[in-house]
Amino acid sequence: MKFKRRTTMFAAAAVVAGLVAGCGSSANEDSATPTPSVEANATLNEKLPPSVRDAGKLNVATDATYPPMQFFDTDGKTMIGFEVDMGNALGELLGVKIDWTNLSAASIAPGIEGGRFDAAITSAQDLPERREVMTFVDYFKIGSSLLVQAGNPKSVADLKSMCGRTLGVQAGTAQLMYLENHDSGCPADKSIQLRTFPTNDAAVTALRAGQVDAVFSQDNANAYVVKQATGQFEMLDDSYDPTPVGIVVKKGSPLTDVLHEAMSELVTTDAYSKIVEKWGLQKNVVDQVTINNGEG
Template identity: 45%
Template sequence: MASSFADAHITLPYGGATEITKEITGRQITTERQQPRMARKTLFGKPDGCSNFFSILVTPIVLCRAGAASTFGPIVWHPGKESVIVKIRMGMVGLVTAVLTATSACGSGGSSPKTEAPSASKDSKISALLPQTVKDAGVIKAASDATYPPMEFLQGGKTLTGFDIDLGNALGQVLGVKIQWTNLSAASIIPGLENGRFDLAMTSAQDTPERRKAFTFVDYLNSGSDLMVTSGNPKKISDFASLCGLKLGVQAGTTQLNDAKATSAKDCSGNPVDIQTFQTNDQANLALNSKRVVAVFAQSATNAYVTSVSKGQYEVVSKPYNPALIGACMSKDSKLVKAVQAGIQKLIDDGTYKTIVDKWNLKSSSVATATVNGA
């Protein structure tokens, strides 16, 4: 009997935390979000012969299924729209059940607290510290990787939100300028700062001695990093020594990646941790959820948020590693540093900072002074 086509219209929150499962004649398909690209894609699946999985990469999702009885038709994504139409060629059964599970614990589309972001007033003395080019433009160009709740993520798949976003917008109000946000991967932010595309980054950036060689930080939080596993801790992970020879998920371009490599070399000599890097922290969490890694190493604040909204799906199992300051990152010779430091200190002094800290449950990471490079 001839095969027929069935359309599954799937709404994907852009940048959101999404895992979609469809049951097709007893086989399971899982989709995971990837970073979107600025071109329309129409791709057809091709067997890759890897572990009996049949995979295709189609922006903004990855589709994987076990077996090869069904054949995919074209999968089309239109940039700027929030849906993907998947045509699936099916046999006699002809039944597609599409289930959309928005798992905020697995990605950036987390829940934003009900509390509105506080507003701040312009301080003319602090605003006067801005370089003339910024005064004339009335804009500070800021970068953030919106895959790291509660620091920065896309609420409902659309709206940039999080602690860094609230603090950055309040800083703009003190300085009397607009903060113009751009969302892109952490690995792409550093080149953007170096070439002048962005004036600063507020993206959970840890202030480290190595980074200070090229950048200047105005610090406003202090947080370590820890290990998160699925509930019940099936591999009995407690620290890096218990991860020797096992797969660990870490976001590329982060301090956590450097720390993971160094700690693995120290604690797992001869049997290193198998570190798997991902473009976003969302993807690392999804890999944990699908058992492609046994743990994720990320900032303590982010893992705490993920576990709090996961309804028991994940747990943190290690003590914090390498507590470090987190701050607004600017180029080494940036003329913005004095204004940014004074503006953040103003927010600390007038209580706006505390309101934002309380909103995102980050009291344990809060600071009393906005320092430059930790001093």
């Protein structure tokens, strides 16, 4: 039985503010750790498309509502996170500035396809369906898991145990695609009720309020929520569909090879190791940077 879907839209600023207030100030503690600089590689800079090299910048899209990957610090203005640090280090290596634009996850793919952005660095999971119009330079691997209230009052065990219950998920994400493309195994009269939200913060806020019974999100995002909102949530052990995560460019982009070469160099540097350690993501690193998970 397929999942039943309901869409719920919230004012993103309000729910993000509520989640930050509930989590305290430890985001500042993470962001305060300095990141080593990276020396520019003139050979890589020469391999950039002339339009990018002449402009001296890469226009990069992201959805800055996904800690610890990318999100706004407690001042509501400064973008921080693992991928922000990594992207800026990549820019240093390439000898260009990363010009970040924050927008909803669902708006990023059209922005890439339409040429508004050179790339997206937004914790995007590399899925075959997405490769029809986009190319991924993969440097990470992330699975998905269930987040529940502390103490697991609804006794959620796994996705199958969500039959007849309400499951929150962010719109435009690989997690929503996974749920929509997999049979829940539930009887027809007890299907899982999918409730989509504009941001992951909004889904977590709904979980806190008891409006959903669990949230399905990336492992790293759920682990960060548990860490920040002490005593409010817990993450179940099962990890679903571990998938490569990559920088996204339009299919056929002249940036593909140079970004692959630059990321392959960056992951060997001390700066990259420090960034990974800073955000506690040592379990997510991969041995080799690939294009489309090495499948061409």
